[in-house]
Amino acid sequence: MSWDYNEHTKPCQCGKGLIKVVDGSNDWGQTSHDETILCPECKEKADKAKALKEERMRIANGKISLVISYFKENYTHLLEDIFLHTRSKKAVWQIAYDLGIEDCSLTKFYKYYRDKDEYIKELICWYRIGSIINALKIKDQKLSELFQDAKAHIKEFDDEWAAASYMHIKGR
Incomplete structure (x- = not known):
């Protein structure tokens, strides 16, 4: 090859x-x-644009970290309580799936998660936090503001990723 x-x-x-x-x-x-x-002029412009984008990404990641840490400090116990009486991995998966916070198959779930506590810790991540807030019916103004702020900052990067994925699938 x-x-x-x-x-x-x-x-x-x-x-x-x-x-x-x-x-x-x-x-x-x-x-x-x-x-x-x-071209020296275009290279300088591209380097500045790259630095600005990296700074925006750093800010967005910081805002996401604020949301995650606020949730962990105040609401992890609610999430843990939902899984408190589960005795099997399948029961954990079924509850998470029914709540809409798990989207992988049961087979993948068995492959990647060994422990309930480990799973609950890994559930609390950016791409699931909105679903978790909705599933737990949390009405917290500060959490909502932090989430919306982070969502606004990361949207640019999510849109860029989605467009690149679309172009990749289309073969362009």
């Missing part, structure tokens, strides 16, 4: 410089694509 590479240049956005493009493919249908900005 060997890789074949095709290298070419294209004009950059400002029109004063070039971008080096390297496309690769192998016998198994895998591909690679890499672009290197050769």
Whole structure:
């Protein structure tokens, strides 16, 4: 299995410089694509944009951490109480599934989770926290504000990820 590479240049956005493009493919249908900005002006703009994006991501992750820590400090006991009398892994999965906070199959659940306490700790994460708040019917103004603020900050990155996933599936 060997890789074949095709290298070419294209004009950059400002029109004063070039971008080096390297496309690769192998016998198994895998591909690679890499672009290197050769124009100093465009490279500086791209570096600034990347730094700003990283800062926005750092802020969004900080806000998510606030939501998670606030929930853990104040509401973990409610989540633990739901699973208190379960005796089997299947019962834990069934309760979580019925509440809408678990979306994996029972087989995957058996594969990835060994312990109820470990599972409950791992349930409390960003992509499930909204479902958990709804399932537990928590009416806490501060938690709601923290959640909405974090959600607004991470939306840009979620939208970008969804668009990239869509393009990947479409083969573009």
